[in-house]
Amino acid sequence: MFMLAKRLLILAAVLLPLACSSEASDGAGAGGDIGDDALIVPEDLTVTALPGGNGVLNAIALTLRKGPTSTELYVALRNDGDIPACHAAVAVDLYDRTRQSMAAGINGLLTQHFYRLTDGSGTIAACVGPGDVTMAAVTDLPSDLVIEDVEFVVYRCNYFALDVVPIDGLTISQVKAVTGDAGTAYTGTLLNGLDVAVRDPSATVFSVNRVGRPLGVAIGSGAVQIPPGGSWVFETNTVDTAGPDHAAYPAGALAAQ
DSSP states (O other): OOOOOSSOOOOOTTSOEEOOOTTHHHHSEEOOOOGGGOSEESTTOEEEEOTTOOSSEEEEEEEEEEOSSSEEEEEEEEEOSSSOEEEEEEEEEEEOTTOOEEEEEEEEOOOSEEEEETTSSOOEEEEEOTTOEEEEEEEEEOTTOOGGGOOEEEEEEEEEOOOEEEEOOEEEEEEEEEEETTEEEEEEEEEEOSSSOEEEEEEEEEEEOTTOOEEEEEEEEOSOEEOTTOEEEEEOOOBSSOOSEEEEEEEEEEOOO
8 A cells, every 4th residue: 555645744743653443353353154254264263453452443354374475364454433544554463372472464454545634735645434444465474384373363553543535536447357277367447536647556456255354365566657537457466266256455656746
């Protein structure tokens, strides 16, 4: 995820990062479902927020699986508050049943909506709005991690509570799954609804199950510039675990003015 800005956004001390809500353990809890309706896999995994959190992002689904070269974790979170969570990231810590640390990772949270700061700076931010679902992929966990030994996943989020108003931004449409011998790729169109040009766009597409649990991720990127109102047709790399649905997130950087 990129924060889009007409000028560098300096995160001053007054913009204190907030943490994930400690209520997330009530929203995710221990995996109990199996099959295509599972919200957490492995099903006996316990997912909880770091105690003491006071933020708005709650984990609602999670997958821990072996990838081609590493162990991978995919997580979906929902903004259950009434403020946007801007420039957000999620960190995860994995523990065994004796609470010994096994692995840790961090990545930015993706968003489908964009906002402008109300301070007159014109700064544009990518934020997870109230009710929005955001996702992240942590794909660099140790390859020798024994998933069966992981008992707990503890997560925490950092984000900035900014004074912002929603604006038209980057959107993805016409997404289609294309399955071949190497796996499933996604094609689609990214539209630039901003009033400035965007360079180096990307589209991140998660395959998801019937209840929205992310199963894998595919990414398409381009070394192009999209003018205001313009579009870019993309094709991602492949994902080896295709689901019945998908969630797509756009990103990019503002072109120099």
